[in-house]
Amino acid sequence: MIRKVPRDFGERPSDRRRAVAQILKTLTFAAGGLALGGQALAAEDFLAGIPRNQVLIAENPEGTVTDPSNFNVWVPKPNGTSTGLQQLCMDTLWYIDPDQGLNGKVWDNSLAADKPQYNSDFTQMTVKLRSGIKWSDGVDFTADDVVYTVQTLMADPGGFNDGARMAANVDSVTAPDKDTVVFKLKKPNSRFHAAFTVRWSATWIMPKHVFEKQEKPSKFAFNPPVCLGSYTLKSFDPNGTWFIWQKREDWKNTTLARFGEPGPNYVAYIDPGPPDKRVILQQNHQLDIVHDTSPEGAFALIKSSPTSHGWFAGFPYAHPDPTLPMIVLNDQLPKFQNPDVRWALALLIDIKAVDMASYRGAATISAIPVPPTGTHPQYYFDPMEQWLKDFTIDTGKRTIHPYDPNMAQEIADMLRPSLGDAIPKDPKAIAAAFGRGWWKQDPQAAAELLEKAGLKKVGGKWMLPDGTPFTIAISTEGDNRPVMTRAGSLIAQQWTQAGIDSKIDALPTAMWSNMFNGQNEASMSWTVETWGGHPDLSFFLDSWHSQFLSEPGKFQPPRNWQRWKDPELDKIIEQIRAVDFDDPKGIELGKDFIKLFVKNMPTIPLMSYNVFTVMDSTYWTGYPSAEKDPYTDPVPNWANTKYMMVKLKPTGATPAQ
Amino acid sequence: MFSVVKDLVRYNREFALGAILILLVVAMSLASFFSPYPSGVQYVVPFDTPPSWSYPFGTNSRGQDVFWQLTFAIRNSLLFGLTVAVLSRLVALFVGLTSGYVGGTVDRVLMSINDTFVVFPPFPILVLVYFIFKDHMSWPLLAVAMASLGWPYDARLIRSVAMSLRSREFTTQSLFSGMSTRQILVEEHLPYVLPIVFATTMNNINWSIGLEVTLSVIGFTNIDTPTIGTMIYWANQHTALVAGVWWWIAFPVGLVIMTFIGLYLLSVSMNEYIDPRSRLSRMGGAA
């Protein structure tokens, strides 16, 4: 039977056609927009109005700066200092290089003409300044600026980062002439110059003629900043995602000029977003220096982009910072007070697995409380090696040699099958890249030590002497330091498997400071930071003196927060204070400290803090590298990276269109 | 009820498809009970091996088998979504039925509270919750927090239905037959709104799982409990994408999308079956 199709109700062909046309039009909208965006993007420079081959683009690990228009580096703020501000605009008296230094000189007199001159009892420090240095607004830099800086900081301890430090140390500061500054100290301190010596950062010098106009300097935004460095601010993103610096016309009037003209006319510090975006950007040659990314990301990047390379030409590629990640135990807690327990925990760790878990094998391991980097191998690791081999501990049932000198070698061998030539064969190279030995994993000995300490194993779980279960919470910095979080979670797993229930608390950055209130049990972090280039250990060690130690459960500044206390330690520190910064005796005392530390194992050192800084040589050459020229640390948020600028040379390449 | 399901499967393509998807997802989560590895343990299998016979979904950079990891993740995510849904349904039912049936001042008060909650942007609130609990953030806690935000929209819907029921004879009859308000609501009205509640449950599960993913990937939950969200979080931590470990991202994302579409299809087909106009009355009820 045939049906009549109603032509009046429901649809009409004409309507349908109109509708379809309408829809197609609307649907193509998005696609069209994308295409258009696409072409437009391809057709323009990554930076507007600046030729790509004149600008060095580096990652600022601070991410987006909350208050970009505030350039006052002297006040406490969560970010806004490594935007190029402290690397390119600021300057201070001295720099110590974390690696070999330009022309192999680790120490550089920057604004100072010479090393600090202390009097015999270290109660006075005299500084001679360079002349002919100018602020970027043309005003001469003089001793008055230094004096003004110190006095301003002292006057407002709460307002300024180093205010309290100055107030606590400085009795008076004077400028007998325009090139000389004299500090009178409240108490002897042979390391006071450290305040003005750059290791990542330091106390920067203020422009007196700018700040003296402000009645509350700590509230002053200092925008635009007036610089002593070779660059000045060109422009910045009001949303805080990028800052662009421009080479000063009169760069000759800056301290850097001693090493020649800086290469890049412009330097941009940008927030490239999360690790994977950084990789993508450098693959598109839109980010010359990746500050850090995940190991996997770095390997992939170096593999995929022939122009990208790390600090090491081969594995592990990453730059070992003079910082020593460790399991920081809170030694004030009863359960960690006994060195045997701490040793047991150390012996339960399989460093190879930790290395794989955290750095995918790209760690530089260290058995002693000194980073295996910079000049430390020659000063500490080589001399200590034999002592470590001979070192024994008493498990209560027997004495063992816990040290396994071949650990790094084994790691290298373990990696070689999968990574092949990327893994060095020469033992020296291996030692440089992977470190030396570490503590052999020895659950048996660990168990004996725990029993010696009075713990009992009940149903596969360790019970403390008081009968409560032995549990450990390891705090990590979570997102902020994913690699540390990974290491922590693996160590927690290993301890748990050994019968000590352990978990990680991945704390957000904001919570991290609560770590210093003394309730924390353990954390995957570090309390050891050194100059890197210079053997002196006071940078971290001085703050380990019991005079700075807070009561259990009280706030402890983020220095000696393993809260380890030992009369011998205090003695060593006091002796170090009494010798000059460059006195070889300091190194001997350092070794004594290492021995004392190893006997007590107050924290468990693991490895250096390896930063996966990846450099793209498409537009720039002359980056530092471990093998060719380790003249400085490439990690771009270090103020020391200003020395890179004079070594970088343009390749003249132009963006491929 | 079963005949209803049978009809739906037979005659409603959406329902059939949705049911299949959800069955797959549930099967996946049940598989977790047969996992050779305990949940969350790392470095038990080789790194980053692509999907193969021995590792159907490959392995990730934490030395975990993505397949088994995923079974735990989806189980927890579903459990989470279900908890939120059930909790928020209870609130929605209570508010909806009461204000719909009792009406008057009670209705006005409840509804103004309701409308207050409706406009709250959940995200900032949940971020605040995380802000208090931080490292103590556990998923039951998060579930409660979300449940307390996830009810108002549906409470309105239920209310509008309850109001229409109120005017039906059987209500007056049961009223005359001396039933208490509670009895009337629970014994007489509940059966009528349950199908709608069921449909909204699906949407609510979607909503809560989605929100959990969102919070997890920015690390605002307990990253040790494997969920779809934390799985993506860890994958991002290891930049799985650029490292070429696509299977670590693709499978969780694929599975979660499957879940969302499945649940969604179920809810729409239910809606259609219950009442083609429910969408209209829902919106109208909200006016």
Add this chain to the structure above:
Amino acid sequence: MTPEPGRDKASADGPRPAAEGAAALTVDRLRAYYMTHYFGVEREVRAVDDISLGVRRNEIYGLAGESSSGKTTFLKTIAAAVRPPLTVIGGSVRYGFLDRDIYALSPAELSAIRWRHLSYITQGSMNVLNPVRRVRQSFVDFAFRHMKLSRRAFFAAVEEHLQKLHLAANVLDAYPHELSGGMKQRVTIALATICRPEFIIADEPTTALDVVVQKDVLAMIRKAQQQIGSSMLFVTHDMTVHANISDRLGIMYAGRLVEEASTADIFTKPMHPYTAHLVASLPKIGEQSRKGSLSGAPPNLAAPPSGCRFHPRCPLAMDICREASPALIALASGHRVACYAANPLSPPGAAAPAEPARLVQ
């Protein structure tokens, strides 16, 4: 006239009604079924099954029958207002003002005659007005294009028309929800008559109103119809309303026309047992109890009974009623009935021509 495509054989060579010149509406063997495939099940509901009838100029032809007897569907069909699943299977619908079958018209032609020649007062007129448009706009939407007047003149005409129907001009500025049910019904009547159409279809226009309002709405419809001298097909299940308004009455049962005669004849000497029942069940003055209603329910049109569709409920049912379905044939002048009991000789199946318009009582 050429048999147009989609016309099925049976009716094509079936007898054609004679000269239709004078008839306002002639429906011939019209069949419209609901074709549904809900959840995969094919169903065919024969809501209008082989109906033939004619409406004369200037008369009100009443169509009666209990609900779900297909009245409304029949109206939709003759108004060419079918929307799937309702489908016209066969038959023709011809209006006096039209030289062709209404289904032969193009959409444009169709919308050109709507309201101008053929208007409609629908069932449940309570919500036939767009809730978000003022009454004035509705008049514009429906009538403006037909009146060929300037806007001002148009509104003048509208207000005049309203006045004739005793409606205040200010209803024009009201929104539907601001009007009472009766008012809305009046407005729709005014709306339906504003273009003075030749033919008006009224579907249960008074059903939703209370008796008092009903009365003057009916009066109003009468008035309007007489004023513009149009013909009307008036549908309601309410026999009392028919008694008041219809000139002639058609009785529908289960999608078929079972009897047709002048209103007087229907009420005084009904021939079909069903009609008889309808008439009998009317309350009469001084009567205690209502007449017992029919046993059984109206048949399921998806699977109608064999033979005469009324036989399961028919008190006079005979064997033949179960086998064959009686045709609708004229037994007296102007009185057609489809029932073996009333006329044992009636041939099965074949339908009689619609009552020629020239036979006037």
Add this chain to the structure above:
Amino acid sequence: MAGYAIYVLRRIGQFFLVVFVGVNIAFFVTHATPIDPITAAIAAATRFSQSDPQAVQMTRDALRELYGLQGSLWQQYVAFWTRVAVADFGPSLSAFPTPVSTLIWRALPWTFGLLSVATLIAWVLGNLLGGLAGYYRRNLPLKAFGVIASGLQPIPNYVMAFVVLVLFGYVWPILPITGSSQINLPGGWTFAYFKSVFEHALLPVLSLVLVGTGSWFIGMRALVSNIVTEDYVTFAELGGVDRRRILISYVMRNALLPQVTGLALSLGLIFNGAVITEVVFGYPGLGNLLIRAVYAGDYSLVIGIASMSIIAVAFAALVIDLILPLLDPRVGAA
């Protein structure tokens, strides 16, 4: 129109209730946080320098005074409300001493732009196509679109944003995947700037629209296919009323009302979407600011953003509800 007046008053009352409850939640929740901004600041300050206990104590006192954290919770509460009244949430603790409001006003336009544009496109597109799809039910492209929309609609914004990012930033890298405009491009009323902003907004907007359109489309389609069976539509069709007029003034017009209400009700959810999308694309809006504030433990900033977003969303809902009567004469009359 007394009815309307009452309606308006009730809605405004509603608005203030929302704001009051919301802002209270924000205040008390944030004050229940275990984060001590002072400790955080000191930790930051002493990270690279030494740690003389007396020096630390000096800093502590100075900061406590600076941050204005003295006084009982009640006093702080009262002070807080007096400041909220003038939209001043005090100084940010993480970007001290910049006022929170400054930071918020800097981020707000971006979120507002992203949100309003995306919502507008999604809403108009969804309702237009959904309306057509409900009216022309046998139209194939519309059917196809319906299927796609149903598929996309339940996907959470994060997942969608992530997928879009991967597709157009990595697999097929044709669009900027981070930021709000080209680096070193001075903002202003220049074509170049707008072009750049447009490009950078494309992906975020796209991912929001992909998710958003679906629900409007589906809702509208359902509404329309219900409304076409309404008496007044049938009647208009019987009346031979112009079809375009029927589609627009009868069908769409009536179906739109619930959709407008729906918009007001889903603003909160839409805001969620925008926030997380911002995070994925590094868009400099409130969402990113909020996340950073949480990371930095800056609770005066967190309170500020939470309060502001609650107020903003509530206000937008209020505005929509207030224009509703203009669309629907019945509102307020009943």
